[in-house]
Amino acid sequence: GQQLNQSPQSMFIQEGEDVSMNCTSSSIFNTWLWYKQDPGEGPVLLIALYKAGELTSNGRLTAQFGITRKDSFLNISASIPSDVGIYFCAGRNAGNMLTFGGGTRLMVKP
Amino acid sequence: SAVISQKPSRDICQRGTSLTIQCQVDSQVTMMFWYRQQPGQSLTLIATANQGSEATYESGFVIDKFPISRPNLTFSTLTVSNMSPEDSSIYLCSVVGNEQFFGPGTRLTVL
Numbered sequence: 001g002q003q004l005n006q007s008p009q010s011m012f013i014q015e016g017e018d019v020s021m022n023c024t025s026s027s028i029f030n031t032w033l034w035y036k037q038d039p040g041e042g043p044v045l046l047i048a049l050y051k052a053g054e055l056t057s058n059g060r061l062t063a064q065f066g067i068t069r070k071d072s073f074l075n076i077s078a079s080i081p082s083d084v085g086i087y088f089c090a091g092r093n094a095g096n097m098l099t100f101g102g103g104t105r106l107m108v109k110p
Numbered sequence: 111s112a113v114i115s116q117k118p119s120r121d122i123c124q125r126g127t128s129l130t131i132q133c134q135v136d137s138q139v140t141m142m143f144w145y146r147q148q149p150g151q152s153l154t155l156i157a158t159a160n161q162g163s164e165a166t167y168e169s170g171f172v173i174d175k176f177p178i179s180r181p182n183l184t185f186s187t188l189t190v191s192n193m194s195p196e197d198s199s200i201y202l203c204s205v206v207g208n209e210q211f212f213g214p215g216t217r218l219t220v221l
Contacts, residue, residue: 042202042212100152
């Protein structure tokens with residue numbers, strides 16, 4: 001099925017560094033969601049965005065709904081070892097179905 | 111958010127057999143979905159589980175291979191039939207409450 005273009009595919013960073021990842025699409029979405037998946041677990045919802053231009057924070061996480069409605073980014077500030085995991089973006093269209101990005105695998109070196 | 115549980119959490123099965131995965135939600139939900147996540151991949155929607163009627167399958171997935179039941183608004187099952195090693199994946203139940211949430215997944219290995 002259709003996937004969003006999520007980048008980077010993987011990141012290996014030093015603890016304390018900031019992280020940025022993004023998703024782009026050729027289609028317009030009404031909602032952008034960001035999930036984190038730990039090994040052996042299901043995805044956990046981090047942030048939901050419902051309005052073009054919206055900027056939302058959840059602790060050290062900040063995400064924005066692109067003004068064109070075709071992109072979104074997620075930033076993590078001052079990364080810590082427990083930030084390790086796979087981050088997925090997902091866009092929801094008018095049909096209420098989610099389309100997922102390919103994921104960004106984050107590795108943090110203590 | 112809804113609390114979603116899945117059983118079994120993992121299983122190792124022989125090819126040609128079938129496995130039924132259960133999904134239980136702690137509250138009534140209208141929309142319930144089943145996803146597959148192949149090793150190292152993103153999530154792919156298998157079907158929407160409809161209460162009281164047949165599931166709606168996505169392209170590439172068929173009822174004979176992935177029969178789904180949804181007897182009420184808190185429970186659903188997905189069966190993976192006549193399994194082959196290519197069916198080795200994580201199978202995830204998902205529900206829509208105030209947003210879309212996922213269960214912990216069932217990790218299936220087919221030998």
